[in-house]
Amino acid sequence: MDSDRDELLQTFLPEVHEILDEIERALLQLETGRNAHEVLLRIFRATHTLKGSAGSVGLGGLSDLGHAAEDVIEALCGGDLPLTTPMVSLLLETVDAARRLVAEVERGQVERSTSHKAVIARLQEARRGGPEAPQGAWATSARPATDDDAEGAASIKSIRVTVEKLDRMADLIGELTLGRNRIMRTLRGVRGEAGAALRDEMEEQDRLCKELEEAVHAARMVPVGPWLRYYERTVRDLAHAHGRQARLVVVHGDVEVDTAVVERLRDALTHLLRNAICHGIEAPEARRAAGKDPCGTITLHAAHERGGIALRISDDGAGMSRERIAARVRALGGHPAPDALTDHELFSLVFEPGFSTATESSHLAGRGMGMDVVRRRIESIQGTIRIGSREGHGTSLLIQLPLTLAIIEGLSVGIGDERYVIPLRAVVACCDLPRGTVAHDGAQGLMVRRGRALPCVRLRALLGLGGSPPPEERVVIVAHDGAEAGLVVDLLDGEGRTVIKPLGQLFRRVPGISGSTILGDGSVAMILDVDALLGGVLRDVVPVDALDERRAATSAAGGVPG
Structure with missing residues (x-):
């Protein structure tokens, strides 16, 4: 079994268990007599998915089983076959046969048994309208537990966890980090050996917190x-x-x-x-x-x-x-x-x-x-x-x-008393703002970097913040629209891992803001969406020859940079 197929199976196996569980639940719902047609359509879609997915990973026996069941379910949907208890029982046995095939794959015994072929034969006979099994043989829709089930349960090596649970874990880690920072600020005022010992212990707790954060992050990938x-x-x-x-x-x-x-x-x-x-x-x-x-x-x-x-x-x-x-x-x-x-x-x-x-x-x-x-x-x-x-x-x-919607690597910047985070994937470089690039009370200008003119925008003006800029400003060079632009800020706080917090209703439609985060000192910072922030703003400050140059480069490259 090659590595590509191994990767496909790692994705397929958890999903096929969910599909089979869904089919079984729906079959049991059929016996209640409520919404039979809608339930049959749901079973048909799930069976079709099972057949296609099994075929895509080379599990021919499971695909054939799904195909035979699909034919029967299609006939039931169209009214060509009556929906009876024996028919539901036969389809439930099909689910059991599929589970046995999946269990073989999980044990590395890919489709060694042939028991599913007898089920396929009965499905084909039922589709042709042949004699159905006696009522007594198919009276129950639930199968008793077997030793094979116990063996399968004991061999489970992974479970599926909802993204919501992982999000909650990430939130709790963020809260732990904030609590740790508050304690560290308090401990800085504790003198003597006791204070030093407590600070050493907190550093160990900080290390464990970071490892836990990385583990949760890895679990999401x-x-x-x-x-x-x-x-x-x-x-x-x-x-x-x-x-x-x-x-x-x-x-x-x-x-x-x-x-x-x-x-x-x-x-x-x-x-x-x-x-x-x-x-x-x-x-x-x-x-x-x-x-x-x-x-x-x-x-x-x-x-x-x-x-x-x-x-x-x-x-x-x-x-x-x-x-x-x-x-x-x-x-x-x-x-x-x-x-x-x-x-x-x-x-x-x-x-x-x-x-x-x-x-x-x-x-x-x-x-x-x-x-x-x-x-x-x-x-x-x-x-x-x-x-x-x-x-x-x-x-x-x-x-x-x-890479993730929960945690990003970000660059923290300051404008007056406010802090903002720029996603690090958008950052190209940082430098001092050359004198004369932007007027003291202006919003836009041009700066020269590596012999090329780049448009730059003062973030203070773009976000509508009051106050005057400091004598010395910094520029964050960001990638935007296939080119580069500069965001002028007051100061650079440094980069680090940022836990993203969802925005409230008031901020969800604010252009240029994609989320929020809580910094180490407990203050809240907004996460900037660079493309939304700069979209349509830079045209007035990009020189015409630069636009012509970009147009020619874009056309020659087929429009998308490599």
Whole structure:
């Protein structure tokens, strides 16, 4: 069993237990006679998922079992077979057979038994309307516990923990840290040997607290490889349904990401893959005529970058047409001069609600909703997305994501008496503000870094804070919109790990603020969303030649930086 399959199984096995539990509960609900059709549809969807997932990891016996059960359930949904107690009992035995196959896989005995084949035969006979088993043989829907069950329970080496419980653990660790800081401030005033001994003990407690924090952080992380490879089946099925041929290539290394990021990005990634097939990959005949492989390639590439995750989704399809997008922008009144926009600026307009260049809609695409959903979902987890494309050569999307939604590495900065945290993944460098860069009471200016002019914005003015800046100011150089910009602050407090606290209702819609945190001294600091904060602000301070230079560089690189 190769390492890739091992990773897939590590993701598949916990999920298959949940699927089987769901099917069993629903089958038992059937016997109550309430909402039978809706319950059957739920069972059908779960069984279909079981069959597809088992096939994707090479468990043929489990997939065949799911396929046979799916046929019976489909007939029950359509009224072709009567829903009887013996039929429910047969499906419950199917769940038991599936559990035995899963238990074999967990023990490393992959599908050695053949007992499930007898269940498949009975399912096939039932689907044909053959004689059902006698009532006495299938009278009970609950099976007695066996020695195999006890053995399986004793061999459990992992459990699934809800993200909410992990979030609560992270919150408690934050509270412990704050309590520890308060005690340390008190102990600084204790003199003599007793004070020294207590401070030494608190340092040991601090070490243990940090280890606990790292352990909780590690528990939230999952490898992205198995998650991304689950989309291989999605791409295959979508391509087949749309008359295309496509393969998915996954490149991920050893990248891990917070499980909350995975769950909240799942739907967005499905949208992007659907768009790649429906709007990107051409029909086999068209690809042959263009000298391409009839089977298109979609690549998912994940890598660590700037303290976060860079996820690139690219295809070798038809690419995006500037002319069609500009025409649609003019028709919608989205911009007075779309032809004057850079590729990045023009392509970004496809994220607007209702935007679509499709001539007709279908069950797969063309309703203008997908990309708007994608952007909002990515921004909800403090991520960004950029599109680059070359007509005739394909499209590439770059999604920048945080490693975790619970803890980030941040740079604490000060403006007057206020403190703010800038995510470290957005920080490029820090330096002193050159004299004359920004007027004493001004908000914006230009500074020279490595021979290039960079726009800079005084954070005090951007956030509407009062007071005057100090004589000596600092600049935090941040990555923004494929380029760099400077945030002018009063002082730099230093970097460290920051536990993110959710925002209250009053702050959730404040632009440029993505969360809050409690600093070591017990004060509250807001976490800045750099892209939201600077979006639309810098255009007035970027020189025209710099814009032309960026436009040329973006076009030459296909729109998305490597």
